Amino acid sequence: MRYCFFRMGLDHPGVQEWFGGMYESMFAALRRCGHDVILSLDAPDVSCDVLVVPMGGGQDRTTARAMAAFPGPVVVYAPSARSWFRTDYLRRWRDRLVLAYGTDASDFSAESYASLGIPYLHLPFASDPEVMHPLDVETCHDVVFVGNANSGTGRYRFIDELVGRVGKERLLLIGPGWERYDVHPRSMAWGPDLNKVYAQSRVCVNLHNDEQCLGGDVQEDANNRLFDLAMAGRPQVSNAPLVVERYFAPDEVLAYSDPGEWADAVERLLQDPVAASSLGMAARTRALRDHTWDARARVLSEAISNAVGVSAGATRGGWSVMRMRDTLLPPYSSGELVAKVARRLRRVMGRGTVIR
Structure with a gap:
C-alpha cells in the first residue's frame, strides 16, 4: 500500500527540528x-492509496484542501479530543475519513471519534534503537532535562523543587522558557547529538505537562521523551505515574506526581550509580521489546489496511459549499472565534507583552 503523509506539521522549522527525525524513523x-x-x-x-493528514494546531484549512484534492480514503492524525475535536468539520468530511489515530490513550478521544462512526487508534510515540542507544562516554552532567518550559503548565513545580535540592549548577536545562534559572533559550534537534547529551548525564528527568496527565477519562498522553530515554538506556525519573505505568514497570522508569517525591528519587539515583544503571538497562530492555517504531508501524499499517478494507465500496459524498468553506476559512463559529481571541489575549497579557 502507498501512503502519502501530508505535511504533519513538518513545514514548520521548529516541528521539523524536533520531530523530523522521528518521522523518518x-x-x-x-x-x-x-x-x-x-x-x-x-x-x-493523488497516485497514493491513502492520505494521512494532521488535524488541529491551525492546520485544518490546509488539511481540508489536501482532502479535497485527494480522491481516496483519508486517515487522520489527531491530538487529544480534549484539545481539538470539531464535530461539524469532521462530520462534513466523514465519508472520506476511515481512521483516526493519536498518542492520547484516554477514553474521551476514542468515544468522541466513535460518536461519528470513526474508529480511533491509540498509537503512542516510540523510539529508534539505531539513534537512541547507550554510549561509552564520560558523564559530565548530574541531571539533564531537554524540553520546552512553555509548551504547557506544571513543569516549573518540579524543576523549582529540584533546583532547591541540588542547585541549578548541577542541572542542565535545554529548551526555551528556562530563563528564570539563568538558562539561555536554545533547542536541540532529535537525533544522535541528543542521544549523546542523555548519555553524558548521570540521571535524566522527564516531565509531562499537566494537560497530558488529566486521567484516562479525559487525556492521558505520554511524551516522546519517555520512550527515547528508555531506549537510550538512561535512568529516568518522570512525573505522571498513571501515564508512565501504561508502558513501563516501576523497576524500569520511576514516576511520581508529587514534586518532593520526584526530587527525592533523583537524589537517590545520584547517590547510587549501580541502581541508576540497573534502572536504565531495564528500561531499554522493555523499550526494545515493546516500544520501537517497527512495533508501532505494524500496528498502524494493520489498522489502516483494516479500515480501508471496511470502507471499500462506500459511497463518497460530493462537493459541498461547507466543504469549500473549510478550504478557505478556519472551521470556527463566531462564538468560538471570540473565545479563541479572548484566550489568546489573556495569554499575551499574562506574559506582560505589549499588544500593538
Whole structure:
C-alpha cells in the first residue's frame, strides 16, 4: 500500500527540528512493513492509496484542501479530543475519513471519534534503537532535562523543587522558557547529538505537562521523551505515574506526581550509580521489546489496511459549499472565534507583552 503523509506539521522549522527525525524513523519502519511512504509538504500525491493528514494546531484549512484534492480514503492524525475535536468539520468530511489515530490513550478521544462512526487508534510515540542507544562516554552532567518550559503548565513545580535540592549548577536545562534559572533559550534537534547529551548525564528527568496527565477519562498522553530515554538506556525519573505505568514497570522508569517525591528519587539515583544503571538497562530492555517504531508501524499499517478494507465500496459524498468553506476559512463559529481571541489575549497579557 502507498501512503502519502501530508505535511504533519513538518513545514514548520521548529516541528521539523524536533520531530523530523522521528518521522523518518517511523517512515522507515512502515517501509520495512512493505509499504511505500511519501511525505508531501505541498500538494498530496493523488497516485497514493491513502492520505494521512494532521488535524488541529491551525492546520485544518490546509488539511481540508489536501482532502479535497485527494480522491481516496483519508486517515487522520489527531491530538487529544480534549484539545481539538470539531464535530461539524469532521462530520462534513466523514465519508472520506476511515481512521483516526493519536498518542492520547484516554477514553474521551476514542468515544468522541466513535460518536461519528470513526474508529480511533491509540498509537503512542516510540523510539529508534539505531539513534537512541547507550554510549561509552564520560558523564559530565548530574541531571539533564531537554524540553520546552512553555509548551504547557506544571513543569516549573518540579524543576523549582529540584533546583532547591541540588542547585541549578548541577542541572542542565535545554529548551526555551528556562530563563528564570539563568538558562539561555536554545533547542536541540532529535537525533544522535541528543542521544549523546542523555548519555553524558548521570540521571535524566522527564516531565509531562499537566494537560497530558488529566486521567484516562479525559487525556492521558505520554511524551516522546519517555520512550527515547528508555531506549537510550538512561535512568529516568518522570512525573505522571498513571501515564508512565501504561508502558513501563516501576523497576524500569520511576514516576511520581508529587514534586518532593520526584526530587527525592533523583537524589537517590545520584547517590547510587549501580541502581541508576540497573534502572536504565531495564528500561531499554522493555523499550526494545515493546516500544520501537517497527512495533508501532505494524500496528498502524494493520489498522489502516483494516479500515480501508471496511470502507471499500462506500459511497463518497460530493462537493459541498461547507466543504469549500473549510478550504478557505478556519472551521470556527463566531462564538468560538471570540473565545479563541479572548484566550489568546489573556495569554499575551499574562506574559506582560505589549499588544500593538
